[in-house]
């Protein structure tokens with residue numbers, strides 16, 4: 082920043098405002114532009130891709146005022162907040178400087194404008210506070226009015242919080258310093274999410290429209306979160322007061338998916354994009370509410386059997402009634418984003434096009450009623466729910482239909498929003514205005530005849546009002562009674578007394594029309610706001626209808642079947658597929674596989690070549706559970722799913738350099754989290770755990786982890802463990818519930834006699850013994866010299882050791898385990914020690930003997 086004495090008054094004003102709002106990118110209004118300065122300018126020019134210039138040595142950049150919304154939306158998508166600083170004074174006084182102040186703060190979690198939101202994605206502001214043993218949270222989507230709180234009093238490791246944040250993917254998080262330190266250390270909040278440190282609002286004053294005191298008993302942290310979040314929202318968007326009413330949600334009612342599971346299973350995004358995710362594949366919804374609900378269901382599968390069956394039955398009914406689906410789709414296609422429009426209605430921000438959209442949406446009431454008369458049995462509980470509101474919907478539809486033009490302009494100030502016939506006074510004024518236009522046309526003809534100027538015309542502009550225009554060539558014929566107003570290159574403009582009078586009449590009528598239209602629009606908007614509760618619940622029911630019919634459609638398109646669901650520990654499916662991978666491959670080329678866990682087999686150790694299909698096999702098991710528990714059909718010939726409480730995954734390599742953690746450290750942290758929090762009802766996917774370190778350490782860790790997870794007689798979590806450590810296949814001989822599988826390949830010789838492999842993608846019982854890593858390297862295009870050399874090296878190594886490299890290591894460990902000379906080893910339970918630990922103990926022991 083420049084020395085303050087060198088600064089212009091304007092820059093001093095800017096610095097003063099900026100110093101009080103350091104966390105905001107300040108959009109500083111100068112004429113028709115919002116300007117940004119200094120560090121804000123540098124950041125904004127990077128985010129927005131606009132030129133950075135200099136003024137008096139200060140970096141600056143700017144965006145046109147009328148196009149600001151698009152730029153603001155890009156900035157808040159980066160997790161930053163924007164302060165809109167407007168001119169509020171008159172610019173009078175000694176300095177002649179306009180007074181300016183921040184009139185609105187736009188934050189990622191409090192936006193309501195459509196062009197700043199993704200239509201099918203909820204936009205959550207989450208407030209979280211930890212306490213001694215657990216945590217509480219409030220989640221609010223101000224754009225739809227969704228608001229719930231939850232609390233877990235006994236979750237010291239914050240596992241539940243991590244799952245909740247993964248499912249919500251918040252746009253903005255409010256927390257205090259203590260909470261931030263705790264969640265930061267467990268890597269729960271991605272760096273791109275806006276976080277704001279706020280003090281806890283610990284008032285005992287519960288707003289009168291919130292659930293009563295009794296609901297909050299024992300939920301002190303949740304209440305604090307709710308009050309803090311509301312306070313924050315009210316500062317930024319005061320219009321929301323009274324519109325947000327929380328309900329208590331027990332998050333332990335939902336299957337827990339932690340951040341790793343959500344990311345690695347690519348449930349809602351693949352490398353940050355929706356395309357390629359399960360959500361994208363399943364989404365045929367026709368309403369924005371339906372799209373959001375589908376995503377919500379994927380990320381929050383249910384645990385309660387009755388609730389799952391209720392959803393499953395609705396999907397099943399639609400599946401059996403394709404006509405019900407087809408007819409419903411046509412009706413739903415006319416429905417706009419009722420939830421978000423109603424939020425704007427409630428806060429007074431709805432524009433003409435919002436109400437026109439609402440009018441179209443509510444006009445479906447008749448068709449919807451007929452649909453329920455015909456197909457009500459398909460979704461019995463929604464029939465009652467929707468029909469009980471249909472009279473209110475019909476009334477509001479009639480009001481909107483009679484009041485609002487179907488294709489109004491964007492802004493109220495452009496006029497032409499209220500329909501003819503809705504208000505007699507408005508119709509009168511419009512007549513006056515229209516007749517005046519006729520009068521203007523008559524005046525034009527009269528003046529032409531009087532002056533003999535054939536090119537004479539009457540026009541209007543916002544600076545001079547109405548004028549008579551005469552081309553330069555004929556200006557000599559203009560009578561003295563004309564007063565010159567403007568000279569153009571080819572024409573002259575004049576006014577006359579008569580024209581002035583007509584202008585007065587017209588402008589007067591126009592002003593009155595605009596004022597009246599605005600007030601009529603406001604009264605319609607206010608009337609709608611009185612029914613916000615009914616409309617939100619109507620929108621919710623529409624969203625469910627959309628998702629049920631959508632899931633039935635998916636079942637048809639992707640050939641899903643209805644799974645058996647119960648409280649058992651079984652996870653069994655015949656010809657199971659991964660729907661997303663299948664959709665990417667040529668038709669019919671995906672190879673289905675069976676799975677059978679939770680009965681005789683608790684842990685499957687899956688070996689086989691690179692690229693053999695092991696990871697896909699693991700992931701499809703998780704997708705099976707998620708689909709089944711969200712109420713959908715599943716991609717298998719048949720399936721039996723005992724309700725799973727958590728899906729935990731350790732898949733793929735990822736490091737967190739920013740947090741000072743190596744790939745292997747992250748891998749170990751994630752694994753220890755799994756071991757600490759899995760239950761007998763969990764499903765665990767481990768893909769090559771232990772490979773980020775030396776072979777010995779890796780095998781030892783993988784071995785010990787598997788033993789840790791093993792609980793005889795089906796009492797442990799169901800585990801699928803894909804590995805290249807052939808040594809782990811020995812576990813099958815030691816433990817009854819551990820079984821080996823392998824991904825099958827076929828070796829063959831090509832025309833040149835070179836040995837090649839074909840991947841069959843069939844997961845078969847028994848152990849696979851080769852990794853074919855060099856073949857895969859060849860397929861991936863490693864230089865031929867590298868491949869030839871690698872083949873030579875492996876031959877030499879195998880010749881030296883007599884067998885495969887890691888197999889030999891395992892023999893050494895095995896020999897040492899059973900070594901008769903190691904008396905001390907007998908004192909410990911060898912089942913509880915990893916081979917690596919055993920090896921180290923023996924070396925220690927030897928050292929001691931030798932010394």
Ligand SMILES: Nc1ncnc2c1ncn2[C@@H]1O[C@H](COP(=O)(O)OP(=O)(O)OP(=O)(O)O)[C@@H](O)[C@H]1O
Pocket residue numbers: 662666670671672673689690691692693694695696697698803824842
């Ligand atoms: N069942 C299947 N049917 C058809 N193609 C499959 C199947 N499973 C996997 N594939 C194809 O093989 C590719 C590799 O599969 P996957 O990632 O599961 O291999 P992997 O055995 O885990 O390999 P690595 O050990 O190298 O991680 C997939 O991207 C997919 O194109």
